[in-house]
Amino acid sequence: MLHTSEALEQLISEFTRLPGIGRKTAQRLALFIMKRPRDEVVTMARALVNVKDKIRACSICCNITEQDPCAICASPKRDRSLICVVEEPSDVLALEKTNEFRGLYHVLGGALSPLDGVGPDELKVKELLARISAEVTEIILAMNPNVEGEATTIYLGRLLKPLGVRVSRIARGLPVGGDLEFADEATLSRALEGRITL
Amino acid sequence: MVVAGVRLKDFRNHADSHIEFGPGVTALLGDNGQGKTSVLEAVSFLSLTKSFYASADVQAVRMGTPGFEVDGNMINGGGSGSRVSVRYVRDAAEKRYEINGNRPEKLSAAVGQFPVVVLSPENSGVTGGGPGDRRKFIDLVLSQVSTTYLEVLLEYRRTVRQRNRLLLDSRLLGSIDQEKMQPWDESLAKLGGAITERRHVFLHEFREFVLDAYRSVAGGTETPDIHYVCSVFPADGGAQEISRVLTEQLVRRRTEEIRRGSTLVGPHRDDIGLLLNGIPVQQYASQGQHKTMLVALKVAEHRYLAEQRKEQPILLLDDVFSELDRRRCERILNLIAGLGQVIVTATDERVFQTSIEWNDYNRRYIVDRGTCTRVREA
Numbered sequence: 127m128l129h130t131s132e133a134l135e136q137l138i139s140e141f142t143r144l145p146g147i148g149r150k151t152a153q154r155l156a157l158f159i160m161k162r163p164r165d166e167v168v169t170m171a172r173a174l175v176n177v178k179d180k181i182r183a184c185s186i187c188c189n190i191t192e193q194d195p196c197a198i199c200a201s202p203k204r205d206r207s208l209i210c211v212v213e214e215p216s217d218v219l220a221l222e223k224t225n226e227f228r229g230l231y232h233v234l235g236g237a238l239s240p241l242d243g244v245g246p247d248e249l250k251v252k253e254l255l256a257r258i259s260a261e262v263t264e265i266i267l268a269m270n271p272n273v274e275g276e277a278t279t280i281y282l283g284r285l286l287k288p289l290g291v292r293v294s295r296i297a298r299g300l301p302v303g304g305d306l307e308f309a310d311e312a313t314l315s316r317a318l319e320g321r322i323t324l
Numbered sequence: 325m326v327v328a329g330v331r332l333k334d335f336r337n338h339a340d341s342h343i344e345f346g347p348g349v350t351a352l353l354g355d356n357g358q359g360k361t362s363v364l365e366a367v368s369f370l371s372l373t374k375s376f377y378a379s380a381d382v383q384a385v386r387m388g389t390p391g392f393e394v395d396g397n398m399i400n401g402g403g404s405g406s407r408v409s410v411r412y413v414r415d416a417a418e419k420r421y422e423i424n425g426n427r428p429e430k431l432s433a434a435v436g437q438f439p440v441v442v443l444s445p446e447n448s449g450v451t452g453g454g455p456g457d458r459r460k461f462i463d464l465v466l467s468q469v470s471t472t473y474l475e476v477l478l479e480y481r482r483t484v485r486q487r488n489r490l491l492l493d494s495r496l497l498g499s500i501d502q503e504k505m506q507p508w509d510e511s512l513a514k515l516g517g518a519i520t521e522r523r524h525v526f527l528h529e530f531r532e533f534v535l536d537a538y539r540s541v542a543g544g545t546e547t548p549d550i551h552y553v554c555s556v557f558p559a560d561g562g563a564q565e566i567s568r569v570l571t572e573q574l575v576r577r578r579t580e581e582i583r584r585g586s587t588l589v590g591p592h593r594d595d596i597g598l599l600l601n602g603i604p605v606q607q608y609a610s611q612g613q614h615k616t617m618l619v620a621l622k623v624a625e626h627r628y629l630a631e632q633r634k635e636q637p638i639l640l641l642d643d644v645f646s647e648l649d650r651r652r653c654e655r656i657l658n659l660i661a662g663l664g665q666v667i668v669t670a671t672d673e674r675v676f677q678t679s680i681e682w683n684d685y686n687r688r689y690i691v692d693r694g695t696c697t698r699v700r701e702a
Contacts, residue, residue, distance in 0.1 A: 238507065239486060240486050240487075240489040240490040240493065240508075241485060241486055241489050245501075245504055246503070246504065272479075273479050273482040273483050273486065273511065274486070276479075276507075276511055277483075277486070277507040277508055277511050278507070279507075280506070280507035280510050280511065281503075281504075281506070281507040284503075284506060284507070285503075310471060311470065311471045311472045312471055312472045312475040315472045
């Protein structure tokens with residue numbers, strides 16, 4: 127059904143582009159916006175545009191940032207000898223929440239997947255290689271535990287090892303706080319596979 | 325595991341049928357097209373959430389009705405019961421599967437909770453069809469006893485798809501980037517080695533079950549055998565050795581793989597050899613021998629799963645007696661009489677005469693134009 131206002135109709139059709147938003151939800155959102163005070167709507171619109179205008183890729187780690195280099199790469203408190211390689215910016219957020227990792231990151235922008243047309247050239251691999259220097263002692267590969275993540279880990283391992291840097295991968299296994307008896311078979315066998323010597 | 329009773333409402337040609345199964349053999353007797361198989365299908369819906377026939381749910385809805393309902397009471401070896409129901413609405417194309425009134429989060433999570441083993445004419449490909457049918461058979465048995473195997477198998481399939489795309493791209497480009505290929509070769513070899521070893525070890529155990537069941541049906545006049553046929557090398561070296569040989573083979577056949585645009589070595593090209601007196605079944609066996617081998621494989625599956633899972637599956641046998649001589653039918657009945665709950669369709673009651681005694685343990689139902697009537701003993 128078309129509305130009597132062209133502007134409203136346009137807003138609805140813009141909202142329907144968002145993931146998980148159908149026509150009905152888009153209509154609800156648009157009518158909500160229409161009823162808000164003007165300055166509130168302007169703030170929201172500016173926030174949308176700012177996301178495009180102000181955010182760019184960090185020239186060092188390729189993570190999203192407003193200043194280049196990003197806050198992590200620029201921080202004097204970080205350990206520059208460690209680089210943790212991840213697939214997406216959201217992985218950096220997840221790792222930062224641990225407050226454990228004090229090194230730097232490198233965001234690849236995905237994982238190898240020929241089916242999606244993603245090869246090494248589509249990832250920030252060259253940028254990673256350019257960062258290897260005498261200062262860097264270890265590269266930690268933290269890909270997702272799936273087929274594509276595994277292939278990416280193997281690829282990067284092959285590429286990095288000859289450069290004389292220590293290459294490691296994060297362990298796959300049991301969640302903390304979970305009982306052994308409740309773990310699924312697949313997770314348990316991965317944990318067994320990745321056991322470490324005491 | 326037993327199914328105590330099942331109710332079929334507007335399911336296939338059943339308007340409203342109710343059947344109380346015995347803990348032993350339940351025979352569904354009747355002419356062709358009367359609705360015998362539909363009762364087995366209903367039990368399949370309760371256990372597997374779908375029919376064992378490759379047909380859409382909507383096809384099970386009785387003509388002229390809005391949808392079907394199947395309800396049943398499943399009782400496990402420990403004696404605790406679960407009410408299971410499946411409702412399908414034609415217009416909404418929606419299926420509701422519930423255990424004790426609760427919908428499982430995913431249908432796949434419910435599959436296997438109430439184990440069944442089905443033998444239907446659909447399975448004839450296992451002995452008569454291509455290697456894919458046979459791989460599917462052992463993959464299904466293995467997946468039911470090991471979720472690790474299922475997970476590795478799914479990862480392997482995905483890896484093959486990714487790798488095939490790379491091979492296809494290379495064919496179009498007319499050149500291959502070895503560096504790009506390498507991680508997929510390594511993943512394929514690692515997962516492939518694990519799958520091959522697991523299948524090999526499994527068949528080694530499973531073989532005894534199959535030989536034993538075959539002899540019970542055929543009566544010792546024929547010598548059956550079953551073994552794993554690895555596409556490129558003997559599979560008895562352990563996962564690491566298999567991975568190593570797979571890697572070599574992948575490199576050796578690179579050019580041919582690019583030309584064909586697909587992965588030519590690995591467990592997705594393997595087969596299971598079924599032999600009778602040293603000769604492959606799929607080529608030279610008679611119809612009756614095919615059927616005997618199929619029955620042996622299914623009985624073996626039933627016993628293997630019962631041993632591994634400490635719970636006897638329900639055995640559903642559809643049209644098992646056709647193509648078999650009287651003595652083999654009798655031996656099958658003697659064999660299945662010791663396998664817990666068995667539900668079997670047949671057109672001729674006489675086949676049961678010498679082997680099964682009808683009582684409250686073993687029951688008969690006449691299925692006629694979508695109605696089921698229990699035959700009471702005099």
